[in-house]
Structure formats: structure tokens, C-alpha cells
Amino acid sequence: MGEPAVSMDVRQAGGSVAVVDIKGEVTAACEPVLMSAYEEASSAGAARVLLNFAGLEYMNSGGIGMLVTLLVRAGRQRQQLAACGLSEHYREIFELTRLDEAIAIYADEASALADAVR
Amino acid sequence: MSEQAVPDGVTPADQIGLAAREAQAAVQPRDAGSWAAKVDRLAVEPRAGVRGTNVAGKRLTGPVQGFGKMWEKSYSLNAGDVMTPQHAIATWKAHFPEFWPKGNRFSGALAGISPGDVALLDLAIGGGVKLSTGVFVLYADEESFTLMTPQGHMFAGWITFSAERAGEATVIRAHVLMRANDPLYELGMTFGGHSKEDRFWAETLTALGTRLGVPDPQVETRSTCVDNRRQWKHAGNIWHNSMLRSVFQTLATPFRRKRDHDRGQA
Numbered sequence: 001m002g003e004p005a006v007s008m009d010v011r012q013a014g015g016s017v018a019v020v021d022i023k024g025e026v027t028a029a030c031e032p033v034l035m036s037a038y039e040e041a042s043s044a045g046a047a048r049v050l051l052n053f054a055g056l057e058y059m060n061s062g063g064i065g066m067l068v069t070l071l072v073r074a075g076r077q078r079q080q081l082a083a084c085g086l087s088e089h090y091r092e093i094f095e096l097t098r099l100d101e102a103i104a105i106y107a108d109e110a111s112a113l114a115d116a117v118r
Numbered sequence: 119m120s121e122q123a124v125p126d127g128v129t130p131a132d133q134i135g136l137a138a139r140e141a142q143a144a145v146q147p148r149d150a151g152s153w154a155a156k157v158d159r160l161a162v163e164p165r166a167g168v169r170g171t172n173v174a175g176k177r178l179t180g181p182v183q184g185f186g187k188m189w190e191k192s193y194s195l196n197a198g199d200v201m202t203p204q205h206a207i208a209t210w211k212a213h214f215p216e217f218w219p220k221g222n223r224f225s226g227a228l229a230g231i232s233p234g235d236v237a238l239l240d241l242a243i244g245g246g247v248k249l250s251t252g253v254f255v256l257y258a259d260e261e262s263f264t265l266m267t268p269q270g271h272m273f274a275g276w277i278t279f280s281a282e283r284a285g286e287a288t289v290i291r292a293h294v295l296m297r298a299n300d301p302l303y304e305l306g307m308t309f310g311g312h313s314k315e316d317r318f319w320a321e322t323l324t325a326l327g328t329r330l331g332v333p334d335p336q337v338e339t340r341s342t343c344v345d346n347r348r349q350w351k352h353a354g355n356i357w358h359n360s361m362l363r364s365v366f367q368t369l370a371t372p373f374r375r376k377r378d379h380d381r382g383q384a
Contacts, residue, residue: 065295098180
């Protein structure tokens with residue numbers, strides 16, 4: 001398995017939301033990177049983890065599978081998982097795979113954060 | 119600002135639309151052709167050799183919609199250093215049904231496996247009953263393809279078939295992420311279903327390895343329970359249970375034949 005061509009940077013966005021900025025290619029190969037980012041995001045006690053896909057360039061079915069396992073992890077810790085910045089193409093994939101029934105989708109980070117403070 | 123000349127028959131509005139479409143095409147990611155287009159419910163046409171029931175009109179189900187514990191299973195085969203992953207996947211796609219264990223039927227599209235195809239399945243479940251269900255081709259590229267299950271299938275989830283280089287060797291893999299679709303299936307999976315499924319994919323990979331010329335193919339199986347909670351809110355999935363429906367459909371066959379015969383004589 002090759003090196004994952006992805007970066008996942010974590011930042012706290014106020015309230016109890018942590019944002020993971022995903023840039024590059026999401027495949028099964030980047031599971032260690034995603035899980036490490038998730039741990040960093042959770043370490044400050046975030047109740048909601050927002051995956052920002054604005055920099056997403058490629059995703060295969062392995063990447064979608066990885067998001068399901070992340071969803072299980074977040075559920076165990078009673079955290080909400082949300083996504084923003086998805087292009088129309090990737091939004092349709094979330095709908096096709098019915099991941100949108102478990103991961104709240106927002107058009108952009110601002111609307112996700114606005115919803116989080118309500 | 120200077121005005122640009124407009125070609126004959128093209129209005130500025132058309133140009134704007136064209137520009138927007140070109141811009142969209144330019145930003146389409148390279149995976150765009152590998153994913154199936156969005157569907158809400160499956161549509162299928164009858165196919166020879168399979169009953170073809172319990173699929174039309176059903177929704178797709180992923181692990182999020184399933185009932186039982188969530189399992190991640192991996193069946194892998196070291197295919198040696200001669201063939202490329204692309205060759206292994208091309209062979210698997212082109213001859214997919216031929217590698218299935220005897221007694222089970224997979225009726226896919228004639229062109230092989232392409233995103234958006236729906237395949238109809240008849241699976242041997244014993245007692246002379248065939249479980250009729252199907253799968254949807256969610257994703258397909260040169261190195262992998264993924265099938266997603268409909269409502270009523272034994273499990274809700276995805277199976278990804280892939281091949282990749284691991285050092286010098288090509289490793290072929292079937293990777294399953296699933297939850298049993300309803301309480302009855304969960305019971306069945308707990309009492310023998312998982313081991314039956316393990317045998318199914320091990321036999322499939324062994325048959326593929328033999329076709330690819332792998333000497334003495336050995337399949338390595340790994341199975342992990344990712345989430346041991348059951349999703350009781352999805353217990354109602356049992357309404358779509360294809361096994362129960364297949365049993366009723368099998369029992370009803372003589373009556374349906376008689377009815378059709380009587381209608382033919384009338």
C-alpha cells in the first residue's frame with residue numbers, strides 16, 4: 001500500500017467543535033492519518049468533529065468505508081460527526097451510500113458552526 | 119470593456135451555460151467516472167437463469183442502515199510477482215460469476231461490472247430454497263470495484279474487491295464491511311452464517327487464484343467486530359427479508375404455475 005496523498009490538519013473552532021481540514025486523496029490507505037487527526041480533534045473534548053472536505057481531490061470506495069469506521073468510533077465517544085465543503089459530486093456519493101443519514105452535511109464551515117452553537 | 123464577437127446561432131446565455139459546464143467538467147475529480155450515479159430505488163429487468171425477485175424498488179443499504187453487529191472482514195490472496203493488479207481486477211470483473219462456489223448464481227450485465235449495474239443473485243441456502251437478492255455496483259476502477267447491498271439482503275454493507283502491490287507481490291483482496299440486515303439474519307450470522315460467508319469468499323478467491331495461474335492459492339481470512347452494538351431502531355428491516363420472501367415465493371410456485379396454467383386454458 002503506497003503512502004497516502006492526503007493531509008489532515010486539526011484546529012479548534014470554538015464552542016466544542018474541532019475541524020479537520022482534509023486535503024488530497026481519501027482512500028483506505030489514509031486510515032492512520034484520519035484516525036490520528038480524529039484523536040487530536042477529540043483530545044480537547046470536542047462534542048462535534050467537523051470534516052472539512054473543501055480540499056478533497058479524490059475519494060474511492062475504500063475512503064467511504066473508512067468514514068463508516070470513524071463514525072462508529074465517534075458514536076462510542078458520543079460525538080457527532082459532520083461534514084462540510086463537499087462538492088456536488090461528493091455530496092451525491094454521500095447520498096448514494098446513505099452516509100448522509102448519519103453524518104450531517106453542511107454547505108460550508110460557517111453554517112456548520114452556526115448550527116453547532118444553536 | 120470590449121465586446122466579444124458571438125458566433126452565429128449562439129446566444130450569450132448559451133455561452134454562459136457552456137462556460138459553466140466547461141468549468142464544472144474541468145473541476146470534476148478523476149474518480150467521477152468510477153462512481154455510480156445516484157439512485158433512490160433499484161430498477162431491474164428480468165434475466166435468464168435467476169428468479170430475480172426482491173430487488174426491484176428496493177433501496178440500497180450500507181452499514182449505517184443495518185441491524186446487527188458491525189464486522190470488517192478481509193480475505194486476501196498473494197498472487198505472486200508476475201501479474202499486475204490491473205490484470206487481476208480485469209479478470210475478476212470479466213469472469214466474476216465463474217468464481218462463485220457451486221449452487222450460487224450471479225447474473226450481472228453482459229458488459230461485465232460497471233458503476234450503476236444491478237446484478238441479480240440466487241444463493242443456495244439449503245432445503246432446495248434459493249435466496250433471491252441482488253447487488254449494486256457502487257464503484258469500479260482499474261484496481262478495485264465495490265458492491266453495495268439492497269434492502270432484504272443478508273447484510274447491509276459493501277464488499278470491495280481490490281488488487282494492489284505489496285512489495286514485489288500483487289495481493290488480491292475481498293473486503294467486507296457489514297451489519298446483518300435484521301434480527302433474523304443476525305441470528306443466522308451468529309449461528310453459522312459468518313463461517314459460511316468466510317468459506318464462500320475463500321472458495322471464490324481460490325477459484326480466481328487458480329484461473330490466474332497462482333500455484334496452490336492460499337487465502338488468509340481476517341475478521342474483526344468493529345461495533346458490537348445492535349441497532350434496534352433498524353429491527354423493522356425484517357419486513358424486507360429476502361430469505362423469508364424467497365421461502366414464500368418457493369412455496370407459492372406450484373400454485374402460481376397452476377393459476378397461470380388455468381388462465382392459459384380459459
